[in-house]
Amino acid sequence: MMSRFLIIATCLVFVLAPLTTMAGSLGFSADWKYQKWSSDGDKSWSFYENYSLNFSRELTDTMSLTGSARYNKRRTEDRTLQRINPTLAFNWSNDLFSLCVSGTSSRRLDSRGPDYTTYTWDATLSGNWSVEWPSVRLYYGKSWRYDDQHPHNSNTRSTHKGVDLGYSFSMFKFYYNYRDSKGDDRVSDSTTRNYYHFGKVEASKSLFSHRLSLSASQQFSYNRTETETKAHGGVALVPVPVAMGYSGVDDSPDSGTLASNSALVDGDRFTSAGVEIGNTDDQNLGLETDYKEVNLVYVYTVDDVTGSWVSQFKWDLYKSDDGNDWDLVSSSLSFSYNHTMRRFEVKFPTVSAKYVKLYVAQNPGSGDVCVTEMEAYHEIRTGRGEVTTTSRSRSYRTDFNLGWRPWDKVSLSYSFSRNRSMPDPGPDSTNTSHSGSVSWNLSRYFSPTFSVSETKNKREGEKEDGSRTYSLTATSSPLDTLNLSGGMNRTENYRGGERESRSYTYNLYLTALLYPDLNASLDLVRTNSKDYREGGETNSFSGRLTTTARLSPQLTLDATGEYAKTSGEETTTSKRLGLSVTWRVSDILLLRTNQSWNWEEEQNSYGSSYTMSMAPTSKIQFNLQYSYSTFSGGESSHTYTTFASWAISSHFSLKTSYSYQKAGDSKSWNFGMQLTARF
Numbered sequence: 001m002m003s004r005f006l007i008i009a010t011c012l013v014f015v016l017a018p019l020t021t022m023a024g025s026l027g028f029s030a031d032w033k034y035q036k037w038s039s040d041g042d043k044s045w046s047f048y049e050n051y052s053l054n055f056s057r058e059l060t061d062t063m064s065l066t067g068s069a070r071y072n073k074r075r076t077e078d079r080t081l082q083r084i085n086p087t088l089a090f091n092w093s094n095d096l097f098s099l100c101v102s103g104t105s106s107r108r109l110d111s112r113g114p115d116y117t118t119y120t121w122d123a124t125l126s127g128n129w130s131v132e133w134p135s136v137r138l139y140y141g142k143s144w145r146y147d148d149q150h151p152h153n154s155n156t157r158s159t160h161k162g163v164d165l166g167y168s169f170s171m172f173k174f175y176y177n178y179r180d181s182k183g184d185d186r187v188s189d190s191t192t193r194n195y196y197h198f199g200k201v202e203a204s205k206s207l208f209s210h211r212l213s214l215s216a217s218q219q220f221s222y223n224r225t226e227t228e229t230k231a232h233g234g235v236a237l238v239p240v241p242v243a244m245g246y247s248g249v250d251d252s253p254d255s256g257t258l259a260s261n262s263a264l265v266d267g268d269r270f271t272s273a274g275v276e277i278g279n280t281d282d283q284n285l286g287l288e289t290d291y292k293e294v295n296l297v298y299v300y301t302v303d304d305v306t307g308s309w310v311s312q313f314k315w316d317l318y319k320s321d322d323g324n325d326w327d328l329v330s331s332s333l334s335f336s337y338n339h340t341m342r343r344f345e346v347k348f349p350t351v352s353a354k355y356v357k358l359y360v361a362q363n364p365g366s367g368d369v370c371v372t373e374m375e376a377y378h379e380i381r382t383g384r385g386e387v388t389t390t391s392r393s394r395s396y397r398t399d400f401n402l403g404w405r406p407w408d409k410v411s412l413s414y415s416f417s418r419n420r421s422m423p424d425p426g427p428d429s430t431n432t433s434h435s436g437s438v439s440w441n442l443s444r445y446f447s448p449t450f451s452v453s454e455t456k457n458k459r460e461g462e463k464e465d466g467s468r469t470y471s472l473t474a475t476s477s478p479l480d481t482l483n484l485s486g487g488m489n490r491t492e493n494y495r496g497g498e499r500e501s502r503s504y505t506y507n508l509y510l511t512a513l514l515y516p517d518l519n520a521s522l523d524l525v526r527t528n529s530k531d532y533r534e535g536g537e538t539n540s541f542s543g544r545l546t547t548t549a550r551l552s553p554q555l556t557l558d559a560t561g562e563y564a565k566t567s568g569e570e571t572t573t574s575k576r577l578g579l580s581v582t583w584r585v586s587d588i589l590l591l592r593t594n595q596s597w598n599w600e601e602e603q604n605s606y607g608s609s610y611t612m613s614m615a616p617t618s619k620i621q622f623n624l625q626y627s628y629s630t631f632s633g634g635e636s637s638h639t640y641t642t643f644a645s646w647a648i649s650s651h652f653s654l655k656t657s658y659s660y661q662k663a664g665d666s667k668s669w670n671f672g673m674q675l676t677a678r679f
Contacts, residue, residue: 027054030677039668047075064091082109093128100124113270114147116154137164151187153269153341158183162196173202188239189230197222213403223393228386236387240294240376246286246323246357247275247371253318253359254326258286269300269342269373277360278309278369285374286323286357291426292391293352293378299344300373309369310337314362315346319353321427321459326357333358350378352425393423409441427460448474463496481513495533503529517550538568554584575599588615604632619647637663652677 033048050072057065067088074081089102103121110116122141127133139162146155162179177198184191200219206212229236245264250256263273264285277283277299285299315333318326335346346358356376363369380387400416414436422428437451449472456466473487486508493500504527511521523544530537542564549557558580565573579595590613598605607629615621622644630636641659648654653676660669 025056028052028677028679031674032676033672033674035670035672037668037670040666044077049073062092062094065089066091078112080109080111083107084109096128098124098126098128110270114149114153116145116147118145119143131168134165134167138162153187154267155186156183157186171203171205173200175200175202185239188237189232190227190239192225192227192239194226195222195224211405213401215399215401217397217399219397221393221395225391227389229380229389230386231380231382231384234381234383236380236382237296238378238380238387238389240289240292240378242374242376243288243290245273245374246284246288246355247273248284249280249282250284251282253282253284253316253357254328255324256326257324258284258357264371264374267373270302271372272302272370273372275371276368277313277371278305278364278367281360281363281365283360283363284357285360285371286355287374287376288323288355289353289376291352291354291423292376293350293425294356294376295348295350296377296379297346297348297356297358298341298373298375298377299346299358299371300375301342301344302370302372304339304342305337305344305369307337309364309367310344312362312364313344313360315344316359316361317346317348317351318357318359319351320355320357321353323355329356331361347379354426391424393421393426395419395421411439411441413437427462429457429459431458432456444477446474446476448472464494465496466494468492482510483512484508484510499532501529501531501533503527518547519549520545520547522546536568538566540564540566556582558582572601574601589613606630621645635664637661651679 029050029052031048031050034045035047036043036045038044051070053069055067059065065088067086069084069086071084072082084107085104087102087104089100092099101121101123104119106116106118108116108118120141120143122139124137124139126137127135140160142157142159144157147153158181160179160181162177165174165176167174175198177196179194179196181194182191183194198219198221200217202215202217204213204215207214225241227238229238242265245261246258247261247264248256248258250258261273261275263271264275265287275283275285277285287294287297313335315335316331317329317333319329320326329351330348333346333348335344337344378389397419398417402412402414404412406412415434417431417433419431420428421430433453433455435451435453437449439447439449441447451471452469454466454468456464458464469489469491471487471489473485475483475485477483486506488504488506491503491505493502506526508524509522511519514520521544525540525542527540528537543562545561547559549559551557558578560576560578562576563574565571575598577597581593583591585591592611592613594607594609596607598607607627609625609627611623611625613621613623622642625639625641627639627641628636639659639661641657643657644655646654655672655674655676657672658670661667
């Protein structure tokens with residue numbers, strides 16, 4: 001298969017090259033990058049190469065052909081990864097319509113995992129007639145994806161088609177979109193059909209010489225998904241679509257948000273998603289399942305986990321409707337490890353929630369177990385040969401905006417938004433927001449703005465949540481060399497109809513030209529917040545003073561001072577002073593130094609860096625840098641870095657870099673070289 005792809009790519013180059021040189025364009029580029037590094041005696045290396053061929057040809061005044069062929073390869077000591085991506089597109093455009101037909105092939109070769117092949121083709125037809133007529137766009141496409149395993153771990157087919165309609169008349173705009181798709185997963189023996197409708201109406205009008213502007217819109221959407229899954233041995237394994245994956249270390253799994261991690265649900269079962277569970281305590285793995293029923297989760301790992309390690313794992317299941325407050329569903333879950341597929345298979349009672357997560361309550365405490373992928377399923381026992389599941393979702397959104405300028409120096413604005421969502425399964429929800437502001441451009445000395453906003457969130461079966469914000473800001477330019485802005489705002493948050501928290505924020509920001517070559521800015525912020533649920537109160541203050549002095553056309557000095565203090569259950573204080581000097585000695589030589597001092601509660605630190613940049617010719621550039629840092633505990637580090645680039649010709653360029661670091665008894669270095677060709 002690999003040789004066939006190389007033969008096809010080679011034929012494309014030799015066949016298309018003479019055609020494009022006669023009536024079109026042909027471009028070729030290549031990159032070669034070599035890196036080698038060492039850390040505490042452990043050495044490693046990587047080599048990356050990339051080739052890209054792009055061509056285009058005008059067949060007639062209305063027809064064109066474009067395409068590309070890309071190949072890249074990355075080699076390390078223990079892995080080789082290759083990708084081949086040829087594409088071809090035909091475009092036909094005239095006064096009546098535009099037609100685009102395109103095809104793409106992708107081949108991924110992995111020495112440590114299965115090889116993947118993907119084919120896609122799409123066709124789009126849209127009208128080019130006068131804007132007085134409705135706009136129409138039709139599209140259709142297919143895709144295939146499979147691996148080289150026997151039996152397949154991945155083998156899918158999908159088709160999609162749809163239409164976009166748009167029309168503008170007077171002050172109104174109309175838009176409608178329909179799309180349906182069908183996907184066949186031949187590994188899980190399931191077929192998924194999706195139907196989607198979206199419509200929107202907009203209206204906008206300006207009156208009284210644009211002193212009054214009004215706009216409103218109404219939109220709706222409807223989505224229906226049907227999944228048919230074949231049963232084997234009386235069990236149907238229904239795949240559950242996952243919107244996003246999440247991960248994070250948190251020893252309080254009943255509260256707190258997790259960071260999004262799309263690598264957990266990207267379909268790649270062989271590349272680490274950056275999550276380690278064998279030696280990392282309190283690891284959380286979350287999935288956004290949108291109230292679909294789930295009772296089985298697969299957790300894939302990079303390497304096979306030995307039986308003695310598997311027995312030391314313990315899993316707990318949590319669910320949440322907001323991603324912050326979590327309820328324990330079940331602890332000490334039943335699970336097994338599939339050594340052939342390299343995955344944990346965790347079972348639990350059927351749960352339906354916006355988010356679900358697995359908490360690693362216990363692990364071996366030694367050795368790395370890196371997670372690559374997560375999959376959610378609904379395991380259904382049935383006496384029939386097939387199980388069909390259906391989900392629906394409807395949503396409506398209303399927006400209204402008003403802007404009024406009764407006088408030249410006074411302006412008012414108001415906006416309203418209401419969004420109602422009705423998923424099935426799942427609770428209905430309604431989100432409403434109002435905001436308004438009044439601005440008075442009195443003079444250069446005083447221009448105030450007052451604004452108010454409120455949001456309300458109501459979920460079916462729960463009490464209403466909301467927040468209100470009041471703010472007053474003002475700007476002033478009393479002098480040509482002085483600008484000031486400041487304000488205050490109050491925010492109140494409500495949860496379940498009860499006040500949850502309140503905060504006040506006061507800020508002042510000014511910039512000044514003290515002398516023709518001396519600028520300064522001052523930023524002050526003070527905050528007071530109170531948590532009514534926990535009963536705590538926090539006060540914070542921060543200030544930042546920055547100055548820039550141009551001592552000469554070649555010499556510039558920057559100085560920054562920062563101070564921050566936070567008091568609550570604990571009081572913390574931090575201070576920082578930074579200095580930077582830049583000296584452009586000549587057109588070919590630049591010198592720069594940075595010095596910084598940090599004072600914190602438990603540790604002080606000092607850092608410095610010295611940089612020399614040279615460009616002896618227009619084609620050669622290089623720089624040298626030395627960095628030093630020390631901490632109050634006695635630790636220190638030294639870093640040496642070099643970089644050079646050489647534009648060998650109009651077609652070739654070369655870049656090299658080297659760095660060496662010594663931190664205590666630890667030593668590391670990194671070397672890299674990159675050669676680029678462009679034609």
